[in-house]
Amino acid sequence: MQNLNSVAADRLQQVVPAAEAQIDGALIAVSSLMAEVVTARRDTAGVPAAKGHATIRRIAEAQLALVGVSGEILRVHGDLADIGRETAGLDLHECPAVAEGGPAKLALVS
Numbered sequence: 001m002q003n004l005n006s007v008a009a010d011r012l013q014q015v016v017p018a019a020e021a022q023i024d025g026a027l028i029a030v031s032s033l034m035a036e037v038v039t040a041r042r043d044t045a046g047v048p049a050a051k052g053h054a055t056i057r058r059i060a061e062a063q064l065a066l067v068g069v070s071g072e073i074l075r076v077h078g079d080l081a082d083i084g085r086e087t088a089g090l091d092l093h094e095c096p097a098v099a100e101g102g103p104a105k106l107a108l109v110s
Contacts, residue, residue: 009084016077023073027066034059 037059041052 005087012080016073016080020070020073020077023066023070027063027070030059030062030066034063 034056037052037056041047041049041056
């Protein structure tokens with residue numbers, strides 16, 4: 001039987017990427033809405049450029065909010081990876097320098 005930490009880690013490895021993907025899906029949907037609203041305003045004869053500006057601004061604010069949510073979930077992902085490393089060594093994707101215990105080597109770029 002798996003220990004409780006392993007079960008929790010397995011569940012988190014499924015739900016965190018799913019949440020990230022759903023936020024991306026919402027951002028795509030809102031971006032598509034923005035494109036459709038602006039296109040409709042442009043293509044509707046007799047509609048002045050200022051018409052619908054408040055609506056377009058609200059959509060832009062929704063986009064920015066989703067970008068903020070996405071960043072926060074990415075931070076949560078990083079926090080959870082840190083907790084996994086600290087408690088059970090669950091993150092198998094460490095950079096080689098950390099995994100080997102040696103200093104990181106940087107290539108010179110000219």
